[in-house]
Amino acid sequence: MSKNNSEYLINRKDNQYEVVIGLEVHAQVTSESKLFSSSATKFGAEPNTQVSLVDAAFPGMLPVINEFCVKQAIKTGIGLNAKINKRSVFDRKNYFYADLPQGYQISQFKDPIVGAGRVILDMPDGQKEIGIERLHLEQDAGKSIHDLDPQSTFVDLNRSGVALMEIVSKPDLRSPDEVSTYIKKLRSIMRYLGTCDGNMQEGSLRADVNVSVRLKGSKEFGTRCEIKNVNSIKFMQMAIEYEANRQVDLIEEGKSINQETRLFDTKKNETRSMRSKEDAHDYRYFPDPDLLPLEVSDEFVNTIKSDIPELPDDKKRRFIDEFKLTPYEATILVSDIDTAKYFEEVLAKMGKNKDIKLAVNWITGELFAVLNNKNLEISDSPVGAKNLAILVNLIKNGTISGKIAKTVFELMIDGDKDPQKIVEEKGLKQQSDPKALEAIIDKIINDNREKAVEYKQGKEKLFGFFVGQAMKASGGKANPKLINEILKKKL
Amino acid sequence: MSDITKQSLSELVENIKSKKLSSSEVTKAFVERSEKSKELNAYITEDYANAVNKAKKFDEKPNLDLKLPGIPMAVKDLFCTKDLRTTAGSKILNNFVPTYESTVTQNIWNEGAILMGKLNCDEFAMGSSNETSFFGNVQNPIDKNLVPGGSSGGSSSAVAAQLTPITIGTDTGGSIRQPASFTGTVGLKPTYGSCSRYGIVAFASSLDQAGPMAQNVKDCALLQEVISTYDDKDSTSIDFKRNEYSKELTKDIKGKKVGIPKEYRVDGMPKEIEDLWKKGIEYAKDCGAEIIDISLPHTNYALPTYYIVAPAEASSNLARYDGVKYGFRAKGENLIDMYEKTRSEGFGAEVQRRIMIGTYVLSSGYYDAYYLKAQKVRKLIKNDFDEAFKKVDAILTPSTPSSAFKIGEKKDDPVSMYLNDIFTVPVNLAGLPGLSIPAGHDAKGYPLGLQIIGKAFDEQNILNISYAMEEKINFKNKINDWWIK
Numbered sequence: 014m015s016k017n018n019s020e021y022l023i024n025r026k027d028n029q030y031e032v033v034i035g036l037e038v039h040a041q042v043t044s045e046s047k048l049f050s051s052s053a054t055k056f057g058a059e060p061n062t063q064v065s066l067v068d069a070a071f072p073g074m075l076p077v078i079n080e081f082c083v084k085q086a087i088k089t090g091i092g093l094n095a096k097i098n099k100r101s102v103f104d105r106k107n108y109f110y111a112d113l114p115q116g117y118q119i120s121q122f123k124d125p126i127v128g129a130g131r132v133i134l135d136m137p138d139g140q141k142e143i144g145i146e147r148l149h150l151e152q153d154a155g156k157s158i159h160d161l162d163p164q165s166t167f168v169d170l171n172r173s174g175v176a177l178m179e180i181v182s183k184p185d186l187r188s189p190d191e192v193s194t195y196i197k198k199l200r201s202i203m204r205y206l207g208t209c210d211g212n213m214q215e216g217s218l219r220a221d222v223n224v225s226v227r228l229k230g231s232k233e234f235g236t237r238c239e240i241k242n243v244n245s246i247k248f249m250q251m252a253i254e255y256e257a258n259r260q261v262d263l264i265e266e267g268k269s270i271n272q273e274t275r276l277f278d279t280k281k282n283e284t285r286s287m288r289s290k291e292d293a294h295d296y297r298y299f300p301d302p303d304l305l306p307l308e309v310s311d312e313f314v315n316t317i318k319s320d321i322p323e324l325p326d327d328k329k330r331r332f333i334d335e336f337k338l339t340p341y342e343a344t345i346l347v348s349d350i351d352t353a354k355y356f357e358e359v360l361a362k363m364g365k366n367k368d369i370k371l372a373v374n375w376i377t378g379e380l381f382a383v384l385n386n387k388n389l390e391i392s393d394s395p396v397g398a399k400n401l402a403i404l405v406n407l408i409k410n411g412t413i414s415g416k417i418a419k420t421v422f423e424l425m426i427d428g429d430k431d432p433q434k435i436v437e438e439k440g441l442k443q444q445s446d447p448k449a450l451e452a453i454i455d456k457i458i459n460d461n462r463e464k465a466v467e468y469k470q471g472k473e474k475l476f477g478f479f480v481g482q483a484m485k486a487s488g489g490k491a492n493p494k495l496i497n498e499i500l501k502k503k504l
Numbered sequence: 505m506s507d508i509t510k511q512s513l514s515e516l517v518e519n520i521k522s523k524k525l526s527s528s529e530v531t532k533a534f535v536e537r538s539e540k541s542k543e544l545n546a547y548i549t550e551d552y553a554n555a556v557n558k559a560k561k562f563d564e565k566p567n568l569d570l571k572l573p574g575i576p577m578a579v580k581d582l583f584c585t586k587d588l589r590t591t592a593g594s595k596i597l598n599n600f601v602p603t604y605e606s607t608v609t610q611n612i613w614n615e616g617a618i619l620m621g622k623l624n625c626d627e628f629a630m631g632s633s634n635e636t637s638f639f640g641n642v643q644n645p646i647d648k649n650l651v652p653g654g655s656s657g658g659s660s661s662a663v664a665a666q667l668t669p670i671t672i673g674t675d676t677g678g679s680i681r682q683p684a685s686f687t688g689t690v691g692l693k694p695t696y697g698s699c700s701r702y703g704i705v706a707f708a709s710s711l712d713q714a715g716p717m718a719q720n721v722k723d724c725a726l727l728q729e730v731i732s733t734y735d736d737k738d739s740t741s742i743d744f745k746r747n748e749y750s751k752e753l754t755k756d757i758k759g760k761k762v763g764i765p766k767e768y769r770v771d772g773m774p775k776e777i778e779d780l781w782k783k784g785i786e787y788a789k790d791c792g793a794e795i796i797d798i799s800l801p802h803t804n805y806a807l808p809t810y811y812i813v814a815p816a817e818a819s820s821n822l823a824r825y826d827g828v829k830y831g832f833r834a835k836g837e838n839l840i841d842m843y844e845k846t847r848s849e850g851f852g853a854e855v856q857r858r859i860m861i862g863t864y865v866l867s868s869g870y871y872d873a874y875y876l877k878a879q880k881v882r883k884l885i886k887n888d889f890d891e892a893f894k895k896v897d898a899i900l901t902p903s904t905p906s907s908a909f910k911i912g913e914k915k916d917d918p919v920s921m922y923l924n925d926i927f928t929v930p931v932n933l934a935g936l937p938g939l940s941i942p943a944g945h946d947a948k949g950y951p952l953g954l955q956i957i958g959k960a961f962d963e964q965n966i967l968n969i970s971y972a973m974e975e976k977i978n979f980k981n982k983i984n985d986w987w988i989k
Contacts, residue, residue, distance in 0.1 A: 066604060070824040072597065073584045073606060073703040075738050105820050107866070109843055116823020166839075168828070297866035299875060302709035302817050304739050 021188030022229060023261045029229040030264075032257040033237075034192055034222065035184035038199060039177050040209040041153070041217040042085045048152050048176035049076030049119065056215045060169035068174040070114035075303050078103075082176040083307065085208040086126050086150050087317050089178055092202045092324055093145050095130025097314050101149075103304045107297040112155035112168050120179075122298040125149035126307065132182075132202070133326055134194045135344050143195055144183030153177050178209065184223065184234065189250035196220070196246050197348065201325050205350045219244040224256045226264070235260065236270040240277050240284055252277040256284045328353055336360070336369045345377055351392045352376075362402035368409040375405055379422055395426045404432040412436065413443050414493055445492040447499065450483070453491070454499050457482045468504055476500065508533035509666040513575065513723035514750075516669055520566075520573050527566065527574025530669075531559035531618060534576045538620065538667040543987040544643045546662040548581045549589045549622040558618045570616030571730055578668040580659045581622035582629055583609045583714070584703040588619065592705040593627040593637040593655075596825045596832045596850030606703025607738070608672060608714045608731045615730050620668060624658030627852045628822065629679055629707040631655050632924040633914065636854040641911050644687055645983050646950055650908045653683030653924075659717050660687040664981060670718045670727055674704060676711045677810050678904075678928025681940035684717055685903035685953025688942040688981035690724045690970070691717045693928075695960045696935035697742030700735030706821040708814040709740070711932045721941065721971040725749035728963060747964045755972040758792035762956075762969070763896035767803035768927060770905065776946045777902045784900055784943055784954040784973070791972040796896050800888040805881045806930040811922060812865050812878035813933070818855075819862025825850065857918065886934040893959045898969050901927050903940040903953035927955060937963045941970045942979040949982050 023030040047054060050067040067074045090097050104122040127148035134141045155173035159166050180199065186192050200211035200218060211218050220243055225235035240256060243249045255277075260270050274293070275284040300306075323331070325347045332343040346356045359372050380401065384391060404421060407413045413421060413436055424435045436442055444450060457479060458465050468475040483496045508530055511519070519525040535552045555576055562574040584590045584602035591597045605613075613619070626636040634642040634657025642657040644650035645665035652661040656673030660683030663671050673680040675693035684691030692715045699714040706712060716727035729750050734743040764785060769778070785795055827833035827846030834849050836842030851859070865874035892899065905926055914921045931938035937960070940953040954973075958966035 069829055071602070071604070071830070072590070072592070072600070072705045072824070073602075073701070075702055077737060077739055107820050107823060109823065109826060109840075111828050111839055114824060114829055116826060117820055295868050297820070297863065297868075297871075299816060299820070299866055299871070302740075303706075 021190065023226065023257055025261060025265050028265070030226045030257070030261045031229045031231070032187060032253065033184050033225045033227060033234060034186035034253060035237075036180075036182045036186065036192065036195065036223070037221040038180040038182075038196070039219050039221075040089075040180060040199070040203060040211070042082050042150075042176035042178055043208055043210055044079065044082050044085060044176055046079055046081075047174040048079055048082050048150060050174050052174065054175050058171055060167070060171060062171065064170040064173065068114065068170055070116070076119060076301070078304065078307065079176065082150060083126070083309070084317055085176075086148060086178055087309065087314060088206050088321065089180075089203060089208045090127030090130065090148055091318055091321055092206050092208075093127070093130035093132060093148065093180070095145055095148065096128035097309070098124065098126055098128055099309050099311070099314070100124065101126040101307045103150075103301045103307065104298045105301045108294050110154065110157075111166060112157045112170070112173065114155065114170065114173060118152050118154060119301055119304070120151035121149035124306075132195065132198055134191060134198055135340075136191065136194060141191065143185045143191075146181040146183050148178050148180045151177050151179055184225075189253045192222070192249055192253060193246050196249070198325070201348055201350070205322055205324050213245055216244060220249060222249055222252060224253055224260070225270075226257050226260045236272050238270065238272065238284070239274045241274055241287060243277050248277060248279055251282055252284055255282060259284065325353075338369070338373060342373050342377070346373070349391065351390065355391050355394065355398050358398035359402045359405070362399045363406055368405065371409060372402070372405045375401060379419065383426060395429060396422070397429045400425055400429055400432055407432060407436065411443060411445055411492060411494075413441060414489075417441050417443065417489060441490060443492045444487050444490045445495060447495060450487070450491055450495055450499055451503075453486050454479075454483055454496070454503055457486060458503060465504060476504070479504065509537045509669075511669070512719050513670045513726060514720075516575060517571070517573065517726075520575070521568045527559040527562040527576075527618065528556065530574065531555050531576040531620070534620060534666075534668060538578070538662075540988050541665055541667055544645060544661050544665055544667070545640050546624055546642055546658045546665070546667055547578065547621045548591055548593065548624050548637075548639045548658070551588055551619055551621045555618050555620045562616065562618065567616060571726065572612065572615040572617040575617045575669060576620045577612065577617045577670060578620040578623050578662055579609055579612075579671055580625050580656050580673045582625055582674050582705045583672065584705065585609055585619060585622065588622065590622065590705070591639070592629070593625045593639060594851065594855070595638040596846070597705070598638070598832055600831050602703070604703060607700035607733070607735045608704065611731050611733055612672070612727075623656075623662055623668075623671060625673075626655035626657065626679075627855050628705065628818070629655035629674055629676055629712075630818070630854050630858055632678070632682055632921050633909070633911070634658065634683075635911065635915055636852055638852060643987060644908055645985075645987065646687060646908065646981070647948075648986055649911045650950070651686065651911050653686035653908060655679040656683045656691075656717065660684055660689055660691070663687070663689045663717050663719060664983065665987075670716065670723050672714055672727070672731060673717050674707075674712055674714050675928075675932065676707050676713075676814060677932050678925040680715045680717055681903050681928050681938055681953070681955060682924055684940040685942070685951065686908035688951030688979065689717055689719060690721055690939070690941050691715065692724050692728055692939045692963070692967070693931065693937060694728060694732060694963055695742075695937045696932075697740055698732045698746075698937070698961070698963070700733065700738040700741050702735055702737040708817040709821060710817060711810075711814060713932070721967060721974050722750060722753060724939070725753050725967045725971075728967070732963075742961075744961050749964055749967055752964055753971055754968050755791070755975060757969050757972045760793045760898065760965070760969060761796050761896040762788050762793045763796050763798035763892055763899040765798050765800040765803065765892070765899060765901060767800050768901045770926060773902075773905055774946075776907070777905060777952065780944050780952045780954065781900075781902050787943070787973045787976045788900060788969070790976050791969070793969065798892045798896060798899065800885075800892060800930070802881065802884045802888050803930055806885055806933055807922065807926055809878045809881045809885065810925070810929040810933060811861070812874050813882060815858040815862035816866050816875050817862070819859045819866065822851075822855070822859055854918070882933050885930055889930075889934045889936060889957075897959070897962075898966055899957040901955045901957065903927060903955040907946045907948065907950035907952055931955075931957050936960055937966055939966045939970050941974055941977070942981070943973075943977050944979070945982070951979070951981065
């Protein structure tokens with residue numbers, strides 16, 4: 014589907030290399046309690062305050078599946094246009110680590126809850142489909158803290174047992190930009206669904222990145238390396254860029270690439286070998302005998318289906334059809350659920366006879382600028398949807414000019430003030446009385462006779478001068494449209 | 505009343521309910537006898553003072569509507585008991601005191617019973633003679649230096665020696681039925697999913713099941729009635745309609761079809777066992793049962809299958825004992841070194857052997873050949889039983905291929921030790937209920953047991969058959985209190 018004009022290639026003397034990327038995204042399920050226990054999952058709690066006997070793997074403790082997490086996974090699967098497997102199995106992935114109390118992680122290995130699906134990316138040169146291989150549920154581990162004490166490691170089990178969805182893509186991604194768009198799209202879909210908050214700073218979304226390279230046009234995949242646990246889009250892009258170049262250099266030098274797991278060093282901006290394929294853990298996966306296979310009925314899945322909100326792709330289509338937005342505008346407005354919500358709320362508050370384009374421009378222009386400057390999410394916008402709608406309507410019905418509106422907007426930011434009131438209190442209402450404006454203009458023409466003559470002789474540039482003078486004389490409040498009309502008549 | 509400890513559970517309950525005996529009298533009697541019986545080494549942890557106090561409290565305000573009113577009881581040390589040390593017979597849990605109670609024991613206390621202490625067992629229930637316990641051998645009250653069976657060896661010894669009127673064990677491959685058979689007592693392994701596994705130290709999750717051990721079938725039925733409840737804390741617990749086993753108990757088994765599986769006639773089976781089995785068939789006939797020859801063709805593969813499945817699950821279940829969170833920890837240079845030292849010093853040889861077997865059969869490259877194959881065979885074994893139960897209501901076999909052996913006799917021969925479970929293991933693999941009743945003695949005067957296997961959830965039926973046969977067999981245990989000076 015994608016056109017080739019923005020292809021990401023790595024160039025060497027005689028060769029061009031294509032980069033092949035697949036992602037394993039770990040998304041924390043939005044849920045009050047953990048996957049197999051009733052402990053809380055709040056971020057930032059005091060260490061080891063959200064730990065049950067099950068999470069700490071006390072003798073005789075047994076896991077019991079949290080039905081809500083299962084629903085969340087199925088919901089996400091539906092959002093990824095994926096096959097929902099009515100029977101899935103929880104397996105044990107066995108390895109020893111201090112922050113893994115059971116000595117195994119409960120995960121889904123052979124039979125995941127969600128099978129193949131797809132995600133559509135809006136790239137500058139068109140749409141691209143990325144295949145989803147599977148989504149499975151698993152437990153998170155605890156956290157080892159190595160830097161609190163020179164001798165000891167501390168362990169915080171608050172995360173132990175928290176539900177994660179691992180979303181595995183097909184190796185369909187070809188550039189750092191596609192990876193960025195893909196992650197943002199996944200995040201967007203999950204936020205629409207309410208299944209993952211997508212907060213990368215809090216670790217709710219992180220990814221293992223599989224990178225390989227091959228000569229452009231080759232059909233074979235190269236040997237891949239897996240970069241573990243990258244927790245920001247920027248780092249993912251940097252890691253891919255570094256890793257792809259490293260692999261190309263090896264090939265150019267006639268060396269081979271070792272299949273291995275690597276770590277991205279964010280300080281040095283490079284990837285480092287963590288362990289080779291030979292040293293890979295033998296996880297001894299086997300079905301967890303404490304849990305029966307997970308079976309869901311058609312009815313169960315259908316109930317969840319009926320609860321799926323409008324997702325970004327559908328919303329975008331609707332925005333284009335219903336509101337006549339450009340695809341570009343629609344993409345921006347649907348990318349984040351809160352932005353889309355804000356936009357639709359503004360439209361609703363604007364009532365009939367609304368100027369949708371004007372609203373779009375104000376949201377993506379002035380409002381986004383303020384949010385950017387203040388580093389705020391739209392959900393914390395200092396200007397609410399209702400007041401922005403009023404402001405846009407004031408422009409549309411000629412009460413204030415676009416220029417005055419900017420002044421009003423500045424005043425609205427502090428405390429989400431009603432623009433109508435600001436206009437009244439500050440006397441910013443546009444002068445649209447033709448007689449009053451005629452009086453102003455007559456005076457200006459009188460005071461600038463020479464320039465008026467020049468204009469009449471053909472110096473048309475001077476028209477702007479007269480408009481400016483008239484605006485100035487009205488204190489910026491004159492209706493620009495009327496001024497133009499009157500000036501044309503009088504000059 | 506000097507003969508309190510000789511009374512059965514049912515008699516004690518009756519006497520307490522009719523106020524002929526107080527809980528204190530009963531509790532003191534069993535505590536006294538337990539104290540005089542230290543040589544049996546049946547207890548790992550004694551809680552006598554608390555038991556006597558609880559009995560006193562019970563008597564102050566006795567609730568006689570309960571099923572086990574003020575009855576003292578010691579339980580296998582695999583059940584987690586709140587505020588009382590729970591070791592699973594292992595050094596690695598030597599200092600472990602749970603803050604929680606297993607569902608099965610909670611059910612027992614809810615019916616008025618009083619905990620006397622924790623009974624010895626093979627380490628993590630891995631053994632058939634109680635010789636793998638970190639806390640030492642247990643003596644069989646039948647004879648000095650005789651094993652009481654295992655893994656519930658402390659339990660079988662304590663019931664046979666009347667240190668506790670009744671007890672509970674756990675059975676993964678025969679750990680209730682084999683020790684019951686070795687001590688002349690009754691032991692029931694319920695259907696998988698009948699009793700909650702919550703709070704029981706896990707050995708092999710897909711096989712583990714708690715069950716009652718008693719002096720007679722009626723007591724066994726009463727305790728099964730108490731411990732079997734649906735529990736949403738155990739995902740493998742099954743919500744089925746449970747009988748009031750003791751109330752519905754009947755000796756009328758006329759017309760019941762009892763199957764005799766030809767494959768249980770194993771090579772080298774002692775003649776005594778063969779004879780016992782024949783006698784058992786006659787008893788069943790006498791009770792009005794119809795005897796039918798059946799075939800369980802995959803019986804031969806049960807033991808090897810069990811010794812793949814059980815260690816595989818155990819190797820993973822025991823990974824949590826790593827010295828990090830609770831239990832024994834050895835000092836190490838670093839994390840890996842600490843793990844290695846903790847687990848080398850904390851686990852005994854048999855447990856280590858099974859962890860290694862389990863780790864091996866789950867390893868990539870071996871998984872398909874061992875674990876996966878074993879799961880397939882397990883299915884076939886279950887199918888065998890399903891087929892057989894289309895024709896019969898129950899199956900009668902010997903409980904064990906021999907009577908109890910001497911301490912040390914098989915200690916260095918694990919395969920010979922594993923063969924002890926040959927008749928009991930298929931029942932666990934198929935998830936069925938199985939019950940061992942004492943049915944006779946061998947030439948040495950040691951007890952021998954018969955096993956009655958039932959359909960899933962059909963505990964009532966095998967209890968009834970056992971109840972009927974018990975009367976005909978009229979077994980008397982030959983115990984002379986040799987350990988009491």
